[in-house]
Amino acid sequence: MPSTRQRNTVLATAATVSAGALTFVAPPSTPSAARIEPGVATGYAAASQPQSSAGAVGAAMLAAGCAARVTTKGKGQRKAVKVAAVSTDTEVETDCINSIRFLAVDAVNKANSGHPGAPMGQAPIGYLLFAEEMAYNPTDPTWVNRDRFVLSSGHGCMLQYSLLHLAGYDSVAMDDLKQFRQWGSKTPGHPENFETAGIEVTTGPLGMGISNAVGLAAAEAHMAAAYNKPDFTLIDHYTYTIAGDGCMQEGISHEACAYAGHLGLGKLIAFYDDNGITIDGHTDLSFTEDVGKRFEAYGWQVLVVEKGDEDVGAIRKAIADAKACTDKPTLIKVKTTIGFGSPNKADSHDAHGAPLGADEAEATRKQLGWSYGEFEVPDHVYAAFKKQADAGKEKQAEWDKLFAAYKEKEPELAAQFERAVLNRKLPDNWEECLPKLTPEDKGKATRLHSQDCLNAIAPVLPEFMGGSADLAPSNMTLMKCTGDFLKDSYCERNFRFGIREFGMGAVCNALSLDKTGIIPYCATFTIFTDYMRSAIRIAALSQAGTIFVTTHDSIAVGEDGPTHQPIETIPSLRLIPDLTVMRPADGNETAGAYKYAVERSKYESRPTMMAFSRQALPNIPNSSIENTLKGAYEVVECEDPEIILIGTGSEVHVCIDAAKDMDQKVRVVSMPSVEVFRSQPDSYKESLLPKGVPALSVEAAVTTGWGEFSTAQVGINVFGASAPGGTCLEKFGFTAANVKECAERCLKGETGCLSDGSQGKH
């Protein structure tokens, strides 16, 4: 490997190879003044003549094996090299940054759709992360100790695609960039982890990404605390995110970032791209808070880079300062120019969400002195990124060796790590831990059965972790075998999310998408899933294995009244594609729901939402985990029914009671999960709910949608009321007597909603 001096010599020798093909923004480079100074932006036009391309070619040589910076000698030495080679590095650096910019410009132009402005301003940050700072391996995008990157301002995804492409990820070839935002491409309009390897989480809905980053950093903190041993630092990575003005305005950023400050997540480094432009125009219109001061109030370190479009050194220094602060997350507020380099659209809303167009792209090339064509990237730029990717591969190889030694020294932990983290398997027969109940067992609220399940699972699955949005004593979600996950106790597993439902959901989604085998759960009242509905949706879309535990699932909430009584909530969650909703009726169904949710999280990385009762319920004779996993099954058996009563959750028991009073042949079906039942074989579905047999569904929720399974419905299509829970159930029609009466009408051929709760409106 050549020394620094040798390297510079090589670069100088090679400088003629492609000179003339490159132009530079910077003034003619001299060893002492090559770094672009802040404030020279206005001098661009003068810099459009060709300059030395020594740096560029140097980088190409590095890729051919001369990489002085491909080193495993540690940070100190790397820094020395960089200082020595500052002039050439600066030029390569500029080319790398402009490559990012123009890939974004060109892809958005080609798609005739997208957001070029943000990538043009954020390119220097992206360059530093992917060409200098981050440890990653493009050939193994899921390496457990990789640094994580989240583009919270997901609309600027051409930044991320450009970076993944330059860094050598197969998932984003040049052809993929050319297919930006087209049908079937790997480069959709917002980053989608399930489409594109190298993307950690799905972003776009603003504020969610930075909240995911908090979750990834929390995962790192926990994994490090749980597995690292003296001389064996298995987990030790950073989480970086770039967030824009929109992210900062969204309430979820408050929730998640206040929580991150509370936790003191020192390895979370967030860039705030302070470009002052949103869709409506300048942020003066709506957004004049002091973001830095706000983050200081959260307990973050706050750093400022004034000239983020050009002052790469200042960003580099800020990252170093961020890393030096180990007990607080860091916000680096970087002042950038949206559409940087575009003579007519920079610093305006015009650069935000529309293509620059061919003419302006050309004018921007001129202004930035960029002589390459559309989608053209010079080799030395690829080389610069390859260097970092190669370093990442090397780091992973070292990690593999470390883990091999760890297996010798810490066989038990290593076995657990292999199972839970690397292979993402559950222990054999893990489900034997789940409680089994008989009708002789005292009936209790399913939220208490849920507590039993959580506490049965917790000792068996060390990767099981989560908590409640300040409703632990109501949701019954504390695990007794572990303590609180707090600043000084990252190895513990009870999360204290605070009253921050949306942030909680996004944090938990990231715990799953960290891909280190964590099975996250989070909890609130059923009604307050509304506060985090978007996080639940994104869990389903982005294949995050979050388990949403909710309690107080109907008007039986009682005295808290209609603000707290879900009516439409559970049916509305059933509408979200790829989400499974479970509403168990007793202890065994609760155990079944947990078996389903845990396995679906671990093996399929898919979310489950569960709704538990506040009130006590008896145990059903033939309930079981197996029956629950059919989605629906007979609880009162009847071979040749005249009518079928279908209940979910607490209403199963109302159906059972009604059936007892009826003279007809009645089958009662418990349907803990509509989605699971839908996925059963047609033969089973037809045998359980034969066509032609009248069926009455009973659920303390809106009746919309039940026509799929029942001919007539008992439900509640009005808001509830404040009164004791039993009174609410009675007044709104959830009594055996009313169900019996409706069943008789159903038998006579009446269809549709027979009891909608309006009788309870006073």
Place this chain on the structure above:
Amino acid sequence: MPSTRQRNTVLATAATVSAGALTFVAPPSTPSAARIEPGVATGYAAASQPQSSAGAVGAAMLAAGCAARVTTKGKGQRKAVKVAAVSTDTEVETDCINSIRFLAVDAVNKANSGHPGAPMGQAPIGYLLFAEEMAYNPTDPTWVNRDRFVLSSGHGCMLQYSLLHLAGYDSVAMDDLKQFRQWGSKTPGHPENFETAGIEVTTGPLGMGISNAVGLAAAEAHMAAAYNKPDFTLIDHYTYTIAGDGCMQEGISHEACAYAGHLGLGKLIAFYDDNGITIDGHTDLSFTEDVGKRFEAYGWQVLVVEKGDEDVGAIRKAIADAKACTDKPTLIKVKTTIGFGSPNKADSHDAHGAPLGADEAEATRKQLGWSYGEFEVPDHVYAAFKKQADAGKEKQAEWDKLFAAYKEKEPELAAQFERAVLNRKLPDNWEECLPKLTPEDKGKATRLHSQDCLNAIAPVLPEFMGGSADLAPSNMTLMKCTGDFLKDSYCERNFRFGIREFGMGAVCNALSLDKTGIIPYCATFTIFTDYMRSAIRIAALSQAGTIFVTTHDSIAVGEDGPTHQPIETIPSLRLIPDLTVMRPADGNETAGAYKYAVERSKYESRPTMMAFSRQALPNIPNSSIENTLKGAYEVVECEDPEIILIGTGSEVHVCIDAAKDMDQKVRVVSMPSVEVFRSQPDSYKESLLPKGVPALSVEAAVTTGWGEFSTAQVGINVFGASAPGGTCLEKFGFTAANVKECAERCLKGETGCLSDGSQGKH
């Protein structure tokens, strides 16, 4: 009216009347040391023997007509009186505060459900507001210039009920307090404006109340700017709110409070009840941010009261300081003790959400030196509040005179004020402003028709105001006839909400619930209603006439991809009781939707949600406002159909195209609103969709629920994809060809979902 000196004499003379029935916390009063000092809480036991009751009886005398402070002489004089009478006032004050506390304790005990702790800590704030600060008239709770009060920590509603009761609101008689949280009572478990006169907004879902308060303060700012004239200050009131730790943690508080700071709403005064306890325990567990610093970052004035349980003077001074700062909202951080006075439960989670119980209530009485029985309020306490209520009545009487003079001087504005604000009527034939289109008019996106409607309405209805969450150029929601509602332009009507959907929703709900006739609208992409779903629900529950304008209503969003493409969104909003969802298919249907929404807002104070297309759509020959108001109607007429195609929004046109290609007798129905159609007479419904005729519904959304109207469905039950909108529609099955094919299957008797979009999954 007696002078100050006379008054004290009266008090002294009357001191024997009921002495012995009262006990006091304070040490024996002397003119110089009567005020309770901070820090004496531990000395309570010693104070349990009876003390002078001069203050108490004095208050009773005041009620009998001796009220020196029932004055119209202005603030300066009032202050002078108070200083002179400080000893007696302090004792009355303490009794008032303890009355509030014990009504809360007793009502929660009687209900055996509720939250006593917060009212016990917040009682001094409540006392100051309702007995000293606020202008209100219990006999006319909707007087336009009343001060507004919002209990954002709504679970502590016994504070508000106690205050309304003491202040003399008929809506909360003593019997109502005894019926706390019972079926049919006026005192539900959280404050509900639609149940209880005197409650401004419905709270409980945390963070929403303080956000409503921002909306009420914005309404005040606008009404004052719009109607006040020199010498005619029609509108000039404060908005007070009490928020707890939960409100501060919720993301919505960030959104709304940052917005309030941006707007510089100087008449918004928020108390932060910093009691350090949430359901999980001490806030140390999850909530360690510096709230005051955060609010300073938003541009608020921040004041601190260290001993809020006792230091009434400090709270009083803080309110004065808040009023003195006219260009910023003020946060008064008041350190209180949850369950103050309870010897065993104060400052603990035990006082939060459960009754104290009889024994602890007794112990608390002892500790606070309160000798009155359950639900017993001394007359002098009623008298103290009556004084303030009488002052409020007097103020309203003055206001009436002022308005009579205003009518002379400003007849035009006064007429508008009478129509829009006092009578809450729309101008005659207002709807004539709405556009009417024919098929010859160029087809365009319904979001553009929406823009036309907004701009047609804006000049006709000065009470029409609103805006977008930073999507004005996409939602097309700017009104051209007015400017931006900003700090220095409160008279304008375009709100620039920033990227703060949930806060926006809560602010708009409050604009309606201000009951000054405002018709508020707010806008975002259809998908991001998920971010404010809880505000939409509360609009429906609390009867707020907010118009939710949404655009980009289907997968036709296109390139932005599945994070931005609503699939389940519109159907899920249809599940919310009392919300009307409108999805127009063309220009006339858009006009019809606006006619419906505006009248429903103004006359019924109920919300409407509208979903508009991104893409252009043709105009339908027989669409009209009248047809739209039927909820569904024939667009391709057919007297004796073999099959009916039902479409909504953009899919109506797909149905029309499919029908053209079909050989059968086809009726095509446009159904802009499921809810409106449901409310039509059965005869109309049966004639439009006769039983026995196969019907195929086509909507680019999940198919759940359509069984109510159709026998078979075309929809999309999977997430969308990033590609041009036309490609998405085609790939997922929204083509005339696919609809025709499904219609033919439907004709052959197939039922259920015939096309679910899964053919589009690559």
